[in-house]
Amino acid sequence: MRGILPHNKCNRYHKSCIIKISEEVIELASIKDVANAAGVSTSTVSRIINDNPAISNETRERVLKVMKELNYVPNSMARALSNQRAFTVTLAINADDVKSFNNPFFYEVMHGIETVVYQRDLCLIIANMRTMIRKESILSWLINGKRTQGIILPSSLVTEKMIKELNKHHFPFVVFGEPDCLEPVDWVDVNNRQGGQQAVEHLVRQGYGRIAFISGSRKEVFNRNRYKGYRDGLERSGLDYREEYVLEGGNAKTDGFEMMNVLLKLNERPDAVICTDSIMSLGVLKAIQNMGMSVPDDIGVVSFDNFPVADLADPPLTTVDVDVFELGVQSANMLFKLIENPLSRQQQSLIATQIQMRESTRRTV
């Protein structure tokens, strides 16, 4: 039975994607297949996909049943094109951090972000901003190419230029970690200042009174904030600020070792130390033990926890604990607010810190 075929020059497409494999037939249903099988139009099916209330319960249920039967999943590419949004969000990563001690931190932030993003049925894209593969910036590739609806980036990656480019496009983005720049930015950070204060107050509660503070470079915003918190803590505890108790250096183990040695040579040496870095604090412990002194009895040590080393140290280190997963969650939530309302006001958010007590401040005398 031959009939008049409709004019169709374009035959590269199959009507529905049928892959025949040995005995099995795997078929990917389209919205049309669902509509046909349910005896409705594609617009009805579309309305059901999108939870449009203008559909009778009867129809809805019938169509949902068919969807299940056909194992139907809406084609994300078609949906993206039609909606003019990619249904993805991007987490910018910093290749420089890969080998660094920041990296466990990142992974947890990522997990927090991922949780929120998938709850909203979007995908999370990872992109390394330092990738110089592309002649142009990867940013334009992502944004102008409509690959993503928003970007979350670490403060270590933030440059004025980047911020300006993003703002120029009015493109939704959020920074995690307080950025060190003048441009207005939405960001989420751990409350490092609070952490510094808590460290002091914890030490005071444990009976320490001459509290030193050694940090990595105070060119870093987070070290500056921790330092401010240290000063807040001293003030609130009625302790004097002593310049000779504050040292600044690198944050390697050796830096901690050397700085601690300087403190130990003081006439009136401190009986407690706050370190802004847990690697650094390993050197601090070593310097103290080298002098034949005990942690926590002679000297208490509190560290910030940017590396899960606190538990492994000897003795285990009391830390200012930082909820990095929450940092990710809040960054993502902030981004979605921005995506939904691009004109919303600038916002910043600080996540509370908490003292996690371990042996290094548990005095027995």
Next chain:
Amino acid sequence: MRGILPHNKCNRYHKSCIIKISEEVIELASIKDVANAAGVSTSTVSRIINDNPAISNETRERVLKVMKELNYVPNSMARALSNQRAFTVTLAINADDVKSFNNPFFYEVMHGIETVVYQRDLCLIIANMRTMIRKESILSWLINGKRTQGIILPSSLVTEKMIKELNKHHFPFVVFGEPDCLEPVDWVDVNNRQGGQQAVEHLVRQGYGRIAFISGSRKEVFNRNRYKGYRDGLERSGLDYREEYVLEGGNAKTDGFEMMNVLLKLNERPDAVICTDSIMSLGVLKAIQNMGMSVPDDIGVVSFDNFPVADLADPPLTTVDVDVFELGVQSANMLFKLIENPLSRQQQSLIATQIQMRESTRRTV
């Protein structure tokens, strides 16, 4: 001047996306805009985007110039729909690892993958397989929803069920880390067996002769392989295998401590130890030092490096170094082979290990 308007009921779309912001006008050019501006058809522009050789140089250059002028970036959503591929690849992550010591490892693998994926102009998606947000498996959401062209997943996530589902769809995927399952799978792993052997041979070269091996559970494939390598190494070095020198336990610091104490109580105690885990080896060091013995002079220690702790230990640990970035790179390359040729043969790939000598085996006597 009113004319006869073409029949067009659908007016929700703008012709070209013009966003007017204060004084600036940001315009997103489409392929049509480029075609018009260059005085060619959209197919010509499309051919240029796709490096089709059937275009004269003259035309190509003219169009490329226009593209640059208009700041044109092809719309990825339209391209994806038309090509029937999402231009993305997915890295499955395991939320269980987030807080674990595997996590720096993951981050580096991710970086290796990311490098390859972006070189090919695709995006990398991160998806947590343990996300139970979706009633159905996230796998079907990704695959049937056409969100991604291939998946890379850690062996810790591999289940027979998952493999079967992926194979059923004939969906391209690669596992990193040798999986412990019967289904045929393409995978890339570090050559743990070689690493075990190298550890023994290194110790022998350093003059150690009674070499013990303590590991985490040998239910884990990687521990099994390291153990096999240990035996290979003994054999090649002409050393006897002594059952009492092989212990298996957890891989916490305390496990290492306890197992080492067992070894130290032997009549003829070993003069060297290979640990499959660097955290565990911290406990090993402590046990040795507790007995008043020295590392490396009395006992040499070699550890596998799944955590960048080797440098921080006291003394710094000699490790079997594992190129995890390369693991990522090779996983991604293998995946792309599979995507390009889904019928290609099963493949596995092993990445060479290397001894990274530090103090814990540098004998001075």
Next chain:
DNA sequence: TTGAAAGCGCTAACAA
């Protein structure tokens, strides 16, 4: 409450 049909921006078959 539902359906018809145009349109999202690109690709490629076919014709010229």
Next chain:
DNA sequence: TTGTTAGCGCTTTCAA
């Protein structure tokens, strides 16, 4: 070497 045009699988306006 280039242009014309249908089609990718959705969404949504408009009409019924």
